[in-house]
Amino acid sequence: MQLMNRIISKKQLSENVFRMEIEAPLIAGERKPGQFIILMVDEELGERIPLTIADADTGRGTITIIFQTVGATTMKLARKEVGDSLPAVLGPLGRPTSIRGLNGEKPGRVVCVGGGIGVAPMHPIAQALKAAGNEVTIIMGARNVGLFVMKEEMEKIAGDRLILVTDDGSSGRKGLVTDPLKELCEAGAVDEVIAIGPPIMMKFCALATKPYGVKTVASLNTIMIDGTGMCGGCRVSVGGKTKFVCVDGPEFDAHEVDWDLMLKRMGAFKPQESAAREHACNLFKGI
Amino acid sequence: MTPKERMAIPPQAMPEQDAKARAHNMNEVALGYTAEMAKTEASRCMQCPTKPCMQGCPVAINIPGFLAKAAAGDFAGALKIIRETSLLPAVCGRVCPQEKQCQKFCTMGKLMKDADKAVAIGRVERFCADLARESGTEEPVACAPKTGKKIAVIGSGPASITCAADCAKAGHSVTMFEAFHKCGGVLVYGIPEFRLPKEIVRHEIDGLRSIGVEIDTNFVVGRTRRLKDLMEKDGFDAVFVGTGAGLPKFMDIEGENLNGVFSANEYLTRANLMKAYLDGEAATPFWHGKKVAVLGGGNVAMDASRMALRLGAEKVYLIYRRSEAEMPARREEVHHAKEEGVEFHMLENAKRILGDDKGFVSGIECLRYELGEPDASGRRSPVAIAGSEFTLDVDTVVVAVGNASNPLIPATTEGLEVNKRGNIVVDPETNMTSIPGVFAGGDIVLGAATVILAMGEGRKAAAGINAYLSK
Numbered sequence A: 001m002q003l004m005n006r007i008i009s010k011k012q013l014s015e016n017v018f019r020m021e022i023e024a025p026l027i028a029g030e031r032k033p034g035q036f037i038i039l040m041v042d043e044e045l046g047e048r049i050p051l052t053i054a055d056a057d058t059g060r061g062t063i064t065i066i067f068q069t070v071g072a073t074t075m076k077l078a079r080k081e082v083g084d085s086l087p088a089v090l091g092p093l094g095r096p097t098s099i100r101g102l103n104g105e106k107p108g109r110v111v112c113v114g115g116g117i118g119v120a121p122m123h124p125i126a127q128a129l130k131a132a133g134n135e136v137t138i139i140m141g142a143r144n145v146g147l148f149v150m151k152e153e154m155e156k157i158a159g160d161r162l163i164l165v166t167d168d169g170s171s172g173r174k175g176l177v178t179d180p181l182k183e184l185c186e187a188g189a190v191d192e193v194i195a196i197g198p199p200i201m202m203k204f205c206a207l208a209t210k211p212y213g214v215k216t217v218a219s220l221n222t223i224m225i226d227g228t229g230m231c232g233g234c235r236v237s238v239g240g241k242t243k244f245v246c247v248d249g250p251e252f253d254a255h256e257v258d259w260d261l262m263l264k265r266m267g268a269f270k271p272q273e274s275a276a277r278e279h280a281c282n283l284f285k286g287i
Numbered sequence B: 001m002t003p004k005e006r007m008a009i010p011p012q013a014m015p016e017q018d019a020k021a022r023a024h025n026m027n028e029v030a031l032g033y034t035a036e037m038a039k040t041e042a043s044r045c046m047q048c049p050t051k052p053c054m055q056g057c058p059v060a061i062n063i064p065g066f067l068a069k070a071a072a073g074d075f076a077g078a079l080k081i082i083r084e085t086s087l088l089p090a091v092c093g094r095v096c097p098q099e100k101q102c103q104k105f106c107t108m109g110k111l112m113k114d115a116d117k118a119v120a121i122g123r124v125e126r127f128c129a130d131l132a133r134e135s136g137t138e139e140p141v142a143c144a145p146k147t148g149k150k151i152a153v154i155g156s157g158p159a160s161i162t163c164a165a166d167c168a169k170a171g172h173s174v175t176m177f178e179a180f181h182k183c184g185g186v187l188v189y190g191i192p193e194f195r196l197p198k199e200i201v202r203h204e205i206d207g208l209r210s211i212g213v214e215i216d217t218n219f220v221v222g223r224t225r226r227l228k229d230l231m232e233k234d235g236f237d238a239v240f241v242g243t244g245a246g247l248p249k250f251m252d253i254e255g256e257n258l259n260g261v262f263s264a265n266e267y268l269t270r271a272n273l274m275k276a277y278l279d280g281e282a283a284t285p286f287w288h289g290k291k292v293a294v295l296g297g298g299n300v301a302m303d304a305s306r307m308a309l310r311l312g313a314e315k316v317y318l319i320y321r322r323s324e325a326e327m328p329a330r331r332e333e334v335h336h337a338k339e340e341g342v343e344f345h346m347l348e349n350a351k352r353i354l355g356d357d358k359g360f361v362s363g364i365e366c367l368r369y370e371l372g373e374p375d376a377s378g379r380r381s382p383v384a385i386a387g388s389e390f391t392l393d394v395d396t397v398v399v400a401v402g403n404a405s406n407p408l409i410p411a412t413t414e415g416l417e418v419n420k421r422g423n424i425v426v427d428p429e430t431n432m433t434s435i436p437g438v439f440a441g442g443d444i445v446l447g448a449a450t451v452i453l454a455m456g457e458g459r460k461a462a463a464g465i466n467a468y469l470s471k
Helices: A025-030 A072-078 A116-131 A151-161 A178-186 A199-212 A259-266 A270-285 B003-008 B035-042 B052-056 B063-071 B075-085 B089-095 B107-111 B121-135 B158-169 B198-210 B227-232 B264-271 B299-310 B331-340 B408-412 B451-469
Strands: A007-014 A017-023 A036-040 A049-052 A055-057 A062-068 A088-093 A109-115 A135-142 A162-166 A192-196 A215-219 A235-238 A241-244 A251-253 B150-154 B173-177 B214-216 B238-241 B261-263 B291-295 B315-320 B343-346 B348-355 B361-374 B380-384 B390-392 B396-399 B438-440
Touching (some): A025 A088, A049 A062, A055 A116, A062 A116, A109 A116, A109 A199, A135 A151, A135 A178, A162 A178, A199 A215, A199 A259, A235 A251, B035 B121, B089 B198, B150 B158, B158 B451, B291 B299, B299 B331, B315 B348
Parallel strands (some): A109 A192, A135 A162, B238 B438, B315 B343
Antiparallel strands (some): A055 A062, A215 A251, B361 B390
């Protein structure tokens, strides 16, 4: 059983965002909405980074990832080309999303909030929610129109229930994803919310829905090493209890997550990460 | 030689790197015996007919047998005897707690009224294994004709390495599955280079490949493929689960989620497996603590403390709530840690970890303890002294208070029986689990234990698998 992890296709979606289809038949076959992978770009001295799965094709035996070049490793990943193989792709990891309509709860009205590339992992979740008979509303947020990912795919799922929001008003509404989210909650038209995006966005989604008592789930993307529960680097506090995102999550009740703690923990290695990013930038400038 | 003559032979000290120098490099601390030293040390063995040392060895190596060969300078012959029951002598010679096992029962130590003067069995064992490896004179492993049976071995730590080797020798086709990108389990992510050079682990893994064991890294059974699918869809006739005790315990105290608090697993994995110590070369960032508190008293706590020194810490405090006599760490590691400058804070324990407003560690508040009545473990139980709080100024805390068993396989394998601590329940004779054809061994069965016990379990399970498949 040799796993090749070959890159089958690659597309640059915006200045810093890339889409890659990777040959990984076993992961493609096993993955469920909400799960993620850990990959390495260099096996000897590389780091292990968690990335969410945006799509999978069991026929082709591939998974699709969408990633933003935020650090040294994602910058190196973006320079890999079709035909290259990644030395390590591990997954699918984490617990799958609990899909309303399949989990014992009756299908209902679910709002999916995706911020930035958080839309990518939302895609399989929204697909599954739709298939389970839920009425799916999708709120997509980005800084500007050029940064939307998977808009067509999401339109296919939500139809006219797709709400676009940009910081600068270059597409859809000008404002924050929490604006339409609050309106929907206010209208009493929401049974469940799933939010995936930058931690600060998820925090404010949780704050927005809390007064209405609407069940809200967030998918956390913390620092990880092994992804199998061995190191505890990904720990967060949920309802006052320490949880490991890699094995207990990645999805948790957003009203119970200690967002401020998580935001602080995301910054644990900031100086080292900035230095590494700068180093990678300089390295690639000359090429 | 008469016993008196043997007693007159001076115990051979282990050559070591200078403590000050080694506290700042990753190279192995104990340099190993010369052939002459190994011969001399081996000749201290009294050759007791009752072989008391053997009862202390979890895999019952014929210790007087191999020491007699070594004393005669026949190191290859000595290694052959060791290998009858032990697969990983270069590893066990380095990491076994000999003072609690074979050397504890050594007559020489008793006669000298000093356990430290027992025959240094582990050091001679190590020499024999190193000599053969370094000179390329290891005997080739003979494998039985192919049986046509397929075995899956999950995990690649000491239990799995042993089980895979024994199954391959029996003629089965073996595939080993490892979740990490490198094989060796705790031998590569946990035990540091300065105590167990990774070259030795690589050599053992290469040895497995040379006898036909296939290795799939980046494959997490339970997620990439379910255990039952390995049997039902992929045609494996038996499975061995050796996934270890990889679930770090925390203290459950205030401040444990601050930046700068790490499980020993994370701290050591960053440094060892991810090579974060190669600052500027490795992509995994490392935490540059200047004042580090390590909580715990086992080998892992020693490893973390000594690693902290090597990564530039100016102060390392080892905080343990009992006294040094109760410490579970190997005596040699305790001794090395002290020599290198780790400050031992015995009979103290962390009460809470203090942080600054940005969420980073700024100190640790501890309580002093005294020893009370013996507890269930037979050790005198530590009792907190009320009002004895004091604060240490630290920027890093490493929690090394043990591991629970990794729940991934039990959680994804229906019908696999575990006990209330999450350890897989096995038949003590065969190591077969509640699922026919599925065997388990090592820390996932024992709870966090030692390399040699895990190795013994892997061996017992392989025998169980062979018996099961020949039915």
